Amino acid sequence: MHRRALFALPALLLARASAATTLPGLSQGGFVIAHVPPGSRAALDGRALRVAPDGAIVFGFGRDAAPNARLVVTGPDGRAETMPLAVARRRWDVQAINGLPPAQVTPDAGALRRILAERERLAAARAVDTDGSGFAAGLAWPAHGRISGIYGSQRVLNGQPRQPHFGLDIAAPTGTPVHAALPGRVSLVGNFIFFGRVLVLDHGHGVNTLYAHLSAQSVTEGQMVAQGQPIGAIGATGRVTGPHCHFCLSWFGTWLDPQPVLPAVQG
Structure with missing residues (x-):
């Protein structure tokens, strides 16, 4: 089984905006594939993400990524929602x-x-x-x-x-x-x-x-x-x-x- 992080954002965006969301793959060095409603726009920390026709988006975090990130999704209706992301730290050799x-x-x-x-x-x-x-x-x-x-x-x-x-x-x-x-x-x-x-x-x-x-x-x-x-x-x-x-x-x-x-x- 592939262990990439794969999740649907609409449900996650219901989380309290004041609490950072922790998910598999949200770690230093992590690779994340998610889905938003088709036709949406998305941005990670202000950087626009390409949205596939089926709503797939992809992003990742570097080895020394900061502990917090912010994903903003603007739906086809123009309504924007923000999800704080908690990026887990890792220890390196x-x-x-x-x-x-x-x-x-x-x-x-x-x-x-x-x-x-x-x-x-x-x-x-x-x-x-x-x-x-x-x-x-x-x-x-x-x-x-x-x-x-x-x-x-x-x-x-x-x-x-x-x-x-x-x-x-x-x-x-x-x-x-x-x-x-x-x-x-x-x-x-x-x-x-x-x-x-x-x-x-x-x-x-x-x-x-x-x-x-x-x-x-x-x-x-x-x-x-x-x-x-x-x-x-x-x-x-x-x-x-x-x-x-x-x-x-x-x-x-x-x-x-x-x-x-x-x-x-x-x-």
Whole structure:
């Protein structure tokens, strides 16, 4: 069973406006799919949300999201209702590693220029907002293997905090097939310094998935893919210590935790 948060808002909007509502998925790193009356408008903390013809909306909360959010739904009759959302805090694994050579902590100028260009390209792919409905299919495991890294963990290298780990690492031998976790369109195919051979798929409404450190990519930008379709193979490209698929889920520029919304058993 998929463990995404899925709820119908009209009933929830009857809750007292003074009390924040706590629901499954409303946590740091959480991914939420909800339904409003078709023809409504919706906004999360002032940001307009795309509303599907059936009333589906989707949003998420980052690793360090504030504890409170506010969802406003304006029905087809023009009446607006506000629902406070309580975003549960989570505790993250933070490790300090000291005594590393400086070159392993701070990239040289040439590498830094390339890293910045790659970040811009990735940001552009993740900013795409289409009316696709692939996000509603229910996340499937992209590969089979041992979980070697989890969302939200962070390392402090020589006293310098590094970017938190924003994905789920699935370790398996090089060449192990990687499949599309949701149906969608290939929005990026690249070979990056950190991510190595990387793919990004757009699933509509700002939802996208990323697959990194691949040994092979078997799709092209703009191609439509079905859920479960082979898109590449696990590898050890980029900055890694062993073969694995670094798998990410995000809502626009916000990285989300894919593990709570994946099936409990790899299938």
